[in-house]
Amino acid sequence: MDLSYEVKDSYAEITAAGRLNMVSAPKLRDMVAEVVAKGTSRIVVNLEQTAFMDSSGLGALIGCLKAARQAGGDLRIASVQPQVQMVLGLTSMDKVLTSYPSAAEAFGDD
Amino acid sequence: MRPFWVRLVVVLTVLTGINYVTWRWVASLNWDAWWIAVPLVIAETYSLIDVMLFGMTVWRLKERTPPSPESADATVDVFVTTYNEPLDMVMATALAAQRIRHPHSTWILDDGDRQELRDLAAAHGLGYVTRGAAWSGMPRHAKAGNLNNALMMTSGEFLLILDADQIPEPDILDKTLGYFNNRRVALVQTPQYFSNVPDSDPLGSQAPLFYGPIQQGKDGWNAAFFCGSNAVLRREALMQLGLVGYVKETEKSVRRALSASQAAIRKARKAASNESPLLLQTLDEVEAATLEARRQLDAGESLSEITYRARRRVDRAVQSLVLADVTALQADLEEIAAMSPVQVGEAGVPVVTEDAVHRMAARDWSPLGAIESVQAVLDALSVERTDEAQPVMPLATISVTEDMATAMRLHSLGWQSVYHHEILAYGLAPEDIGTMLTQRLRWAQGTMQVFLRENPLVQRGLKMGQRLMYFATMWTYLSGFAAVVYFAAPIVYLLLGILPVTSLSADFFLRFIPFMVVNQLLFAIAGKGIPTWRGQQYSLALFPTWIKACTTAARNVWLGRPLGFAVTPKDRQSGGPRWSLIRPQIIVSVLLVIASVVGIGRLAAGMSEPIGTLVNVLWVVFDLVVMSILVRAVLYRGYQADEPDDETSSITEPSNERAARGPEL
Numbered sequence: 001m002d003l004s005y006e007v008k009d010s011y012a013e014i015t016a017a018g019r020l021n022m023v024s025a026p027k028l029r030d031m032v033a034e035v036v037a038k039g040t041s042r043i044v045v046n047l048e049q050t051a052f053m054d055s056s057g058l059g060a061l062i063g064c065l066k067a068a069r070q071a072g073g074d075l076r077i078a079s080v081q082p083q084v085q086m087v088l089g090l091t092s093m094d095k096v097l098t099s100y101p102s103a104a105e106a107f108g109d110d
Numbered sequence: 111m112r113p114f115w116v117r118l119v120v121v122l123t124v125l126t127g128i129n130y131v132t133w134r135w136v137a138s139l140n141w142d143a144w145w146i147a148v149p150l151v152i153a154e155t156y157s158l159i160d161v162m163l164f165g166m167t168v169w170r171l172k173e174r175t176p177p178s179p180e181s182a183d184a185t186v187d188v189f190v191t192t193y194n195e196p197l198d199m200v201m202a203t204a205l206a207a208q209r210i211r212h213p214h215s216t217w218i219l220d221d222g223d224r225q226e227l228r229d230l231a232a233a234h235g236l237g238y239v240t241r242g243a244a245w246s247g248m249p250r251h252a253k254a255g256n257l258n259n260a261l262m263m264t265s266g267e268f269l270l271i272l273d274a275d276q277i278p279e280p281d282i283l284d285k286t287l288g289y290f291n292n293r294r295v296a297l298v299q300t301p302q303y304f305s306n307v308p309d310s311d312p313l314g315s316q317a318p319l320f321y322g323p324i325q326q327g328k329d330g331w332n333a334a335f336f337c338g339s340n341a342v343l344r345r346e347a348l349m350q351l352g353l354v355g356y357v358k359e360t361e362k363s364v365r366r367a368l369s370a371s372q373a374a375i376r377k378a379r380k381a382a383s384n385e386s387p388l389l390l391q392t393l394d395e396v397e398a399a400t401l402e403a404r405r406q407l408d409a410g411e412s413l414s415e416i417t418y419r420a421r422r423r424v425d426r427a428v429q430s431l432v433l434a435d436v437t438a439l440q441a442d443l444e445e446i447a448a449m450s451p452v453q454v455g456e457a458g459v460p461v462v463t464e465d466a467v468h469r470m471a472a473r474d475w476s477p478l479g480a481i482e483s484v485q486a487v488l489d490a491l492s493v494e495r496t497d498e499a500q501p502v503m504p505l506a507t508i509s510v511t512e513d514m515a516t517a518m519r520l521h522s523l524g525w526q527s528v529y530h531h532e533i534l535a536y537g538l539a540p541e542d543i544g545t546m547l548t549q550r551l552r553w554a555q556g557t558m559q560v561f562l563r564e565n566p567l568v569q570r571g572l573k574m575g576q577r578l579m580y581f582a583t584m585w586t587y588l589s590g591f592a593a594v595v596y597f598a599a600p601i602v603y604l605l606l607g608i609l610p611v612t613s614l615s616a617d618f619f620l621r622f623i624p625f626m627v628v629n630q631l632l633f634a635i636a637g638k639g640i641p642t643w644r645g646q647q648y649s650l651a652l653f654p655t656w657i658k659a660c661t662t663a664a665r666n667v668w669l670g671r672p673l674g675f676a677v678t679p680k681d682r683q684s685g686g687p688r689w690s691l692i693r694p695q696i697i698v699s700v701l702l703v704i705a706s707v708v709g710i711g712r713l714a715a716g717m718s719e720p721i722g723t724l725v726n727v728l729w730v731v732f733d734l735v736v737m738s739i740l741v742r743a744v745l746y747r748g749y750q751a752d753e754p755d756d757e758t759s760s761i762t763e764p765s766n767e768r769a770a771r772g773p774e775l
Contacts, residue, residue, distance in 0.1 A: 021480035022389070022431075054477045055435035055470045059442075066442045069449055090469055091436075092460035096443065 017049035020057030041073025048079035163582035170330025177288030187266035212283035254512035296347035296525035304539035315539030333579035334529035352504035367490030395427035511556025522571030554659030590656030604709025
């Protein structure tokens with residue numbers, strides 16, 4: 001999985017491309033920790049190119065949400081693909097992690 | 111009467127042949143010129159073995175009497191196989207098939223999936239079968255796949271298989287079904303005969319020796335071959351073949367998966383060493399499951415149970431992996447809720463249900479999928495044969511000549527075959543040398559694939575005679591290498607004066623000539639006057655094709671390379687004669703001519719022996735006469751019937767799927 005981030009005006013956008021699974025999940029956690037450490041706690045994870053997520057990937061997303069909240073910010077997800085949406089729905093995590101149509105809209109309201 | 115004379119000449123051939131070749135090895139090798147002497151004596155030994163195998167074949171030449179009448183309620187499916195042949199050719203065959211007298215259903219097996227053909231079939235009340243969705247993205251296995259697909263969609267007790275150009279006689283089933291009254295008979299093959307071939311047969315299309323003494327001889331050893339078309343098969347036997355093959359393939363792939371698992375798990379463990387101990391634990395569990403499965407496999411337990419248990423055990427381990435993820439996630443959620451309850455959903459912290467855990471542990475979503483090597487092993491631990499369109503493949507798919515491989519497997523399961531020596535279908539042969547060469551190459555490649563993948567000499571269940579009958583056909587395809595030596599030897603002598611034999615004395619002629627004479631006599635008597643010269647010419651003249659077949663088949667089987675050529679050209683090549691197709695033969699012929707001129711010059715200059723020169727020049731003349739057929743083949747403009755008729759020319763295109771045999775004539 002290819003991970004990269006970009007700090008924007010009011011938030012940081014992390015782009016995750018590939019499969020968010022047991023192997024790549026720790027890398028996502030590391031990246032979020034790095035972004036938070038640099039002072040940005042409002043984070044959007046852009047999942048447009050994430051075709052697959054397993055339970056470890058889901059765990060990582062929730063772990064990252066926790067890290068962002070603890071830093072006083074929030075973590076949101078954008079452009080969710082079908083399989084990932086299925087996992088979120090099945091586990092009711094869609095109630096915790098709201099998905100937005102695009103990264104730009106994720107923090108559009110505040 | 112005939113068997114006695116045939117056998118007598120076989121005995122004489124073997125005796126004179128062994129006498130000659132033994133003398134060649136023991137007393138006449140010119141070791142000073144070992145580089146040509148040894149290849150030549152090996153080539154001669156090859157030819158002796160070849161003729162001995164032929165002798166063994168015709169030793170049991172079987173002339174069958176008509177069988178007892180067939181049972182009237184035997185159900186039959188007639189399959190007309192096609193890929194891209196012209197529609198009117200396919201329909202002509204299909205409609206002739208429909209007119210076969212014995213009650214039957216006629217099916218067009220269209221691998222080209224052509225709507226017009228589907229419509230034509232419907233309009234004439236013919237069945238139409240093409241591949242379904244299950245085949246997309248799976249290996250198609252050409253004609254074998256086409257037939258296997260149709261076998262699953264039809265139900266007749268017997269199957270008559272016809273290539274798209276093989277127009278059957280109405281009584282083809284009446285003449286053949288009776289043989290199946292013997293419950294052990296699985297196959298009745300009839301000859302393949304071509305109606306668009308002139309008497310001179312410039313392309314060597316007819317195979318009178320093969321569809322004659324050779325098949326009759328093989329029949330005597332209960333080893334008559336299946337040749338892909340014009341044959342009736344017993345469905346029960348094919349299905350048994352499919353099931354046995356399925357079990358064998360599955361066990362092989364499960365074994366392969368189990369032996370690959372050790373390495374895969376070791377690798378995964380190394381990569382995961384600094385990650386969660388739970389993953390390591392899961393890997394331990396997977397390893398234990400595979401080791402147990404291996405033990406059970408060696409103990410002969412049933413495959414389905416072994417793989418089911420192994421998968422269950424792995425699934426449980428994966429579930430605990432998922433459960434651990436979910437538990438951690440749930441703990442994270444509690445912490446988040448403690449920070450700011452409002453923001454975590456109205457009804458409190460959502461709980462991941464047991465169903466969700468199960469779903470996320472299933473094969474397609476499993477976290478173990480992240481470790482591809484381990485997942486590959488787990489996928490292979492299945493009995494569903496996920497790499498094929500259908501698990502049961504009755505017709506062998508190990509070779510591009512599925513017919514020979516299938517017949518050999520039938521024989522090794524104890525089934526019997528019959529060769530019925532009467533032309534009951536009329537087909538169309540290639541009409542240009544390019545198509546003919548491609549077709550011969552394909553048969554040769556297919557035969558060598560079978561030889562290398564399922565060597566008949568070591569197949570369980572075959573009788574010794576059957577092993578040798580299959581081996582004999584494969585052996586003939588090695589003739590290309592011998593041919594090169596036979597061309598080289600006279601060139602070497604005429605150019606350099608080097609003789610591979612110590613002397614061309616009476617010793618040589620007294621041994622060689624009797625062998626040659628009885629050898630030709632054997633072909634004449636066994637062939638009972640049928641024309642075999644054309645076949646002899648082609649078995650020598652097509653040496654580049656046979657060599658290419660051997661090398662490409664070996665690369666294919668051992669190195670997994672593609673066979674390296676596509677489909678038989680669809681249309682007769684237009685334009686001028688294509689001399690480039692026989693370039694190696696032209697080069698060899700030119701060399702032979704040059705060598706003769708030089709040789710005669712050397713003789714005139716007193717630099718060589720008259721007898722040696724004479725023998726070698728005669729040898730060259732023989733080689734040139736043999737290869738002269740290629741000139742006629744290249745110039746051949748296609749079949750002209752007595753009354754040329756443009757209407758028929760459109761359907762006299764050759765079929766791609768036909769089968770007959772190569773150097774065996």
